[in-house]
Amino acid sequence: EVQLVExxxxxxxxxxxxxxxxxASGFSLxxxxxxxxxxxxxKGLEWVSLISDDGSRTFYADSVRGRxxxxxxxxxxxxxxxxxxxKTEDTALYYCQAMSGTGLNYFDLWGQGTLVTVSP
Amino acid sequence: SYDLTQPxxxxxxxxxxxxxxxxxxxxxxxxxxxxxxxxxQAPVLVIFEDNxxxxxxxxxxxxxSSGTMATLTISGAxxxxxxxxxxxxxxxxxxxxxxxxxxxxxxx
Numbered sequence: 001e002v003q004l005v006e007x008x009x010x011x012x013x014x015x016x017x018x019x020x021x022x023x024a025s026g027f028s029l030x031x032x033x034x035x036x037x038x039x040x041x042x043k044g045l046e047w048v049s050l051i052s053d054d055g056s057r058t059f060y061a062d063s064v065r066g067r068x069x070x071x072x073x074x075x076x077x078x079x080x081x082x083x084x085x086x087k088t089e090d091t092a093l094y095y096c097q098a099m100s101g102t103g104l105n106y107f108d109l110w111g112q113g114t115l116v117t118v119s120p
Numbered sequence: 121s122y123d124l125t126q127p128x129x130x131x132x133x134x135x136x137x138x139x140x141x142x143x144x145x146x147x148x149x150x151x152x153x154x155x156x157x158x159x160x161q162a163p164v165l166v167i168f169e170d171n172x173x174x175x176x177x178x179x180x181x182x183x184x185s186s187g188t189m190a191t192l193t194i195s196g197a198x199x200x201x202x203x204x205x206x207x208x209x210x211x212x213x214x215x216x217x218x219x220x221x222x223x224x225x226x227x228x
Contacts, residue, residue, distance in 0.1 A: 037163075044206065044220075045163065045208075047216075062121055110162045110163055110164075111162065113162060
């Protein structure tokens with residue numbers, strides 16, 4: 001089965017750190033650009049970060065730049081998000097998303113998310 | 121930062137056509153993608169590259185884009201189409217992605 005599975009979420013105090021992981025199965029992660037997207041409780045979707053298929057380029061939303069670091073290990077079909085200096089407003093369900101190709105070859109896949117709660 | 125603007129809500133009766141718009145300055149040059157999200161579920165892609173429908177998505181879902189506005193059309197909306205819908209696109213650099221604020225579609 002083709003799927004993405006996130007893990008690493010949990011409860012952390014403000015200023016703390018967490019490392020999220022996303023593992024692909026049923027396909028090779030190395031063929032896809034990968035995104036992290038989050039959704040705060042009762043709110044809309046927010047794009048967080050993007051990494052190119054080979055990991056050479058990374059990009060961040062203004063709200064997390066300088067605090068979050070996206071990385072990947074294509075040999076292990078894995079994506080990561082290192083989150084430092086966490087704030088209460090980072091509380092959200094974090095999804096990983098794979099995107100690749102165009103037209104008939106377009107590929108888009110989301111995981112089910114991992115919950116991050118930042119609370120005193 | 122770059123923004124995409126959607127109406128907060130759209131309401132139609134079953135069988136009617138629902139249209140959800142998304143406005144953004146780079147949409148004349150950049151593709152729009154549309155996601156459906158039902159309560160407690162991950163988003164599902166319903167339209168990509170402005171007007172293409174992934175396999176498994178019903179034909180009643182279609183997309184179009186003209187100028188600074190992209191539109192998701194659901195022709196003959198069904199009760200099961202009730203969900204939040206989000207447009208998704210990039211800025212001119214293709215390096216900053218953004219979601220619209222989301223539109224809650226009610227079919228009743």
